Structure formats: structure tokens, C-alpha cells
Amino acid sequence: MSSHNIRISVNEKTYRSTVDSRITLLDFLRNDLSLTGTHVGCEHGVCGACSILYDGTPVRSCSLLAIQADKRQITTVEGLCNADGSPGVLQKAFCDAHAMQCGYCTPGMLISAHALLEQNSNPSADEIKESIGGNLCRCTGYIQIIEAVQLASQRLRNSR
Amino acid sequence: MKSAPFDYVLAKSIYEATRYLAEGEGEAAVLAGGQTLMPMLSMRMARPSVLVDINGITDLSGIEENNTAIEIKACTRQTELLNSPIVKYHLPLLAQALTFVGHSQTRNRGTIGGSLAHADPASEIPLVALALDAEICLSHVESSRQIPATEFFLGPMMTVCEPTELLVSVHFPLTKKESRVGTGFHEMSERHGDFALVAAAAKIELDNKGSCIDAAIALGGVDGTPVRVTALEKKLRSNGISDNTLESAMELAIPEILEDLNPVSDQHATADYRKRIAAILALRAINDAITEAKGNIA
Ligand code: FES
Ligand code: FES
Numbered sequence: 463m464s465s466h467n468i469r470i471s472v473n474e475k476t477y478r479s480t481v482d483s484r485i486t487l488l489d490f491l492r493n494d495l496s497l498t499g500t501h502v503g504c505e506h507g508v509c510g511a512c513s514i515l516y517d518g519t520p521v522r523s524c525s526l527l528a529i530q531a532d533k534r535q536i537t538t539v540e541g542l543c544n545a546d547g548s549p550g551v552l553q554k555a556f557c558d559a560h561a562m563q564c565g566y567c568t569p570g571m572l573i574s575a576h577a578l579l580e581q582n583s584n585p586s587a588d589e590i591k592e593s594i595g596g597n598l599c600r601c602t603g604y605i606q607i608i609e610a611v612q613l614a615s616q617r618l619r620n621s622r
Numbered sequence: 623m624k625s626a627p628f629d630y631v632l633a634k635s636i637y638e639a640t641r642y643l644a645e646g647e648g649e650a651a652v653l654a655g656g657q658t659l660m661p662m663l664s665m666r667m668a669r670p671s672v673l674v675d676i677n678g679i680t681d682l683s684g685i686e687e688n689n690t691a692i693e694i695k696a697c698t699r700q701t702e703l704l705n706s707p708i709v710k711y712h713l714p715l716l717a718q719a720l721t722f723v724g725h726s727q728t729r730n731r732g733t734i735g736g737s738l739a740h741a742d743p744a745s746e747i748p749l750v751a752l753a754l755d756a757e758i759c760l761s762h763v764e765s766s767r768q769i770p771a772t773e774f775f776l777g778p779m780m781t782v783c784e785p786t787e788l789l790v791s792v793h794f795p796l797t798k799k800e801s802r803v804g805t806g807f808h809e810m811s812e813r814h815g816d817f818a819l820v821a822a823a824a825k826i827e828l829d830n831k832g833s834c835i836d837a838a839i840a841l842g843g844v845d846g847t848p849v850r851v852t853a854l855e856k857k858l859r860s861n862g863i864s865d866n867t868l869e870s871a872m873e874l875a876i877p878e879i880l881e882d883l884n885p886v887s888d889q890h891a892t893a894d895y896r897k898r899i900a901a902i903l904a905l906r907a908i909n910d911a912i913t914e915a916k917g918n919i920a
Contacts, residue, residue: 463627463629482627484624505664506664507657520726520727520730521727521730522727522731524660524664525661525731526660527673529632592726596725
């Protein structure tokens with residue numbers, strides 16, 4: 463098994479490391495960087511719990527190798543909070559709209575919803591559904607998650 | 623679920639990638655978008671000795687238009703295809719089908735070449751390639767070849783692409799814009815974004831009087847590979863079916879023609895159910911194609 467030197471930026475902080483070729487970006491974030499906000503669900507690209515932003519684009523970190531993040535900008539759910547560590551607008555909206563129960567899917571939902579709101583400041587319910595279509599939730603029934611994203615988009619628009 | 627050990631190399635050119643594949647002597651695997659390979663590695667259904675990463679090869683990404691064809695490079699992401707005005711204008715069938723492919727996160731990584739090379743019998747991109755008479759370009763370290771989609775797929779997850787070959791691009795022939803062409807795509811799946819139980823693609827060309835002069839009908843999920851329903855195409859092309867009788871003629875013909883299909887029964891659906899919805903989806907796809915073609919008078 464080959465090992466490789468990588469330099470990766472996660473939540474605007476640069477890390478240098480040596481990784482074995484088979485280590486996924488998901489395992490690297492959690493085990494090497496202790497960023498355990500990104501969750502391990504199915505590990506084969508089905509559930510979306512491991513979603514992150516890869517150069518700003520939402521992707522599944524279990525389906526990428528850590529080596530493939532060399533020289534890339536990664537954002538994890540930890541990167542969505544305010545500078546002082548308090549919950550960001552979207553995260554606060556998830557709390558206020560009761561958009562989580564066990565919380566397992568939440569980091570992935572937040573990443574997908576964040577990416578949507580970056581592109582579209584006033585998404586329709588259908589657009590929200592489309593954006594979180596690849597994130598499975600076994601608890602909420604999705605309704606409150608959609609409402610939370612709508613609430614966040616409203617608050618973001620009001621604050622502009 | 624962690625993958626078995628493998629080596630990793632980042633190829634910088636098509637030549638370098640094919641050299642790595644040749645050196646791998648059949649044990650190397652190509653890493654493109656990773657949306658199928660990575661799950662297969664973590665489930666240990668694939669155990670390559672080396673992964674050849676082609677994501678850094680600029681020559682493998684992009685959509686080009688010339689006088690006769692649209693060429694799509696293998697590593698072009700599905701999201702890029704979905705957003706491409708060239709695809710929307712010249713290959714509406716591909717654009718329609720792509721909305722059924724996975725989810726935005728998987729389309730952001732997943733590539734057109736990866737879907738073709740993986741050759742799942744129920745996946746949308748191989749089905750469209752077959753319906754549109756695409757040609758697939760394969761490169762070997764010493765040679766290259768171009769294979770029609772009709773000869774490319776051999777069985778479930780099996781193609782003519784050798785382990786030492788790299789799928790570099792797919793060419794879709796251009797249709798003359800003066801003709802009245804319409805396309806339709808329908809599929810049935812358990813959840814949106816899942817692999818289809820059955821999918822149907824249709825492309826219909828009408829003459830000025832509204833008679834069908836050319837037809838391509840393809841179905842996915844009804845056999846080991848996507849299939850062209852040539853008997854149905856022939857029936858559509860045969861004279862005597864006028865604009866008005868086309869639809870009712872189709873309705874009568876479909877069940878009989880679909881008798882020849884060989885779908886499997888599995889935990890998702892029985893073979894019989896697959897056949898029945900194949901007939902319905904084919905009819906819907908043909909209907910959409912005809913309606914669109916009628917509106918497309920040059
Ligand atoms: S853990 Fe990555 S998609 Fe489920
Ligand atoms: S809150 Fe439990 S899985 Fe979504």
C-alpha cells in the first residue's frame with residue numbers, strides 16, 4: 463500500500479499529513495483531524511451522512527480518498543458555525559424548527575442545505591427536496607428539515 | 623467496511639494513465655468520479671492492486687461540438703452535463719435522463735465515462751448511449767478503438783473495455799436540425815435517484831406529413847444490458863402508420879413485442895412486473911417523443 467504526503471485546507475485551516483492510499487477522506491477528517499461532526503453512515507455512498515464541501519461543492523466524503531483532497535479546500539459541518547463557535551443561522555434554524563431527533567443525518571443535511579442557500583437565497587420546497595434528496599433521515603420524516611431550511615433562508619434574506 | 627489495501631497513482635495524461643493500466647496487468651482499476659468504485663472497494667467487491675486516478679487529466683474533461691457529433695470526454699461530471707446548453711440543445715434525451723441519475727452530491731462527482739464503463743443494466747446513461755447510437759472511444763497504451771454502443775455492453779457490469787484500456791470519450795452523432803425530432807424518457811424506481819426498475823428512452827423522427835420515418839426505442843432493466851427494441855422500431859417506421867393512428871397502433875403492439883424481453887425477478891420487482899411497466903414506460907416515452915416531434919416543425 464502506498465502512502466502519500468498531502469496538504470489540505472479544512473475549514474480554512476491548513477493541515478499537512480501522510481496518509482495511506484486506502485484511507486477515505488471521511489476517516490481522515492474524523493480519525494486524523496478529530497473533526498467528528500462529519501458522520502459515518504453507510505460508507506458506500508448511499509446515506510449522505512458524510513457530506514462535506516469539496517472546493518465548495520457538496521460531495522460524499524466516504525466516496526473520496528484522503529489523497530484526493532490534496533491541495534483542496536474542504537468545509538465540514540464544523541465550518542458552518544459562527545467565528546465564535548456558536549451555531550450559524552442555518553444551524554440555529556434547525557434547532558428552532560425541530561429539524562433533528564437523533565441527529566445522525568444532521569451534518570449531511572446542513573451541508574446540503576448550506577450549499578443550496580449559497581446558490582439560491584429563496585428556494586422553493588421542491589428545490590429544497592431536490593437538494594437534500596441524497597440525505598437519508600430515519601427520524602424526522604423530513605418535513606421539519608424542509609421548514610428549517612425555509613426558516614434559515616428567510617432569516618438570511620431579512621438580515622441582508 | 624474498509625477497502626483492502628491498494629497502491630494509488632495520479633495520472634497526468636491519457637498516455638500516462640494507459641501506461642499505468644498496462645503495467646497493472648489487469649489488476650489496476652481506473653478511479654474517475656468514484657461513485658461506484660469507492661462503494662465496491664469498501665464492500666470489498668473490488669480488490670484492485672492499484673488505483674489509477676484520472677481526475678487530474680484536463681484532456682479527459684469537457685464537451686465539444688463539431689459538424690457531425692457531440693464529443694463528451696469521459697471524466698466530465700454529470701452535473702456539468704446537466705447544466706450544459708450544448709447537451710440541452712443537441713442531446714435533450716441525455717439531459718432528461720440525467721435528472722434521474724443519483725442525487726446532486728453524487729452527480730457532482732459522477733462522470734459519464736464511469737457510468738458507461740460500469741454498465742449497470744438499469745442505469746440511465748448507457749441506455750441513452752444505446753438509444754442515440756453513440757460510439758465509445760477506448761485507448762490502450764499502443765492503440766485506440768471506437769466501438770458502437772450496440773456492441774459495447776456485454777452483460778451486467780460487463781463491457782468490451784479491457785482492463786488495460788481507458789474509456790476516453792463518447793461521441794453522439796448529431797441529428798439534422800431540419801427534421802422533426804422528438805425524444806422521451808420515463809423510468810420507474812423505488813425512490814427518486816435509485817437505480818431504475820425499468821427505464822425507457824425514445825427518439826422519433828417524423829416527416830412533413832407526420833409519418834414516422836425513424837425511431838429508436840431502448841429499454842433498461844429488462845435484460846443483462848440495455849436493449850434496443852428493434853421490432854417496435856420497425857413497426858413504427860413501417861409505412862401506413864399516419865400521425866393519427868400512430869398512438870393507437872403503438873398501444874396494441876407494445877405488449878406483444880415486449881414478450882421477447884428477459885428481465886430478472888429480484889427483491890425489488892418480479893420479471894412479470896418489469897415487463898408490464900416496460901410496456902407502459904415505452905408507450906409514455908414514445909408518446910412524449912411524438913408530441914415533441916409534432917411541435918418541432920423546422
Ligand atoms: S457514509 Fe457516505 S454516503 Fe453514507
Ligand atoms: S434525525 Fe435521526 S436520522 Fe435524521
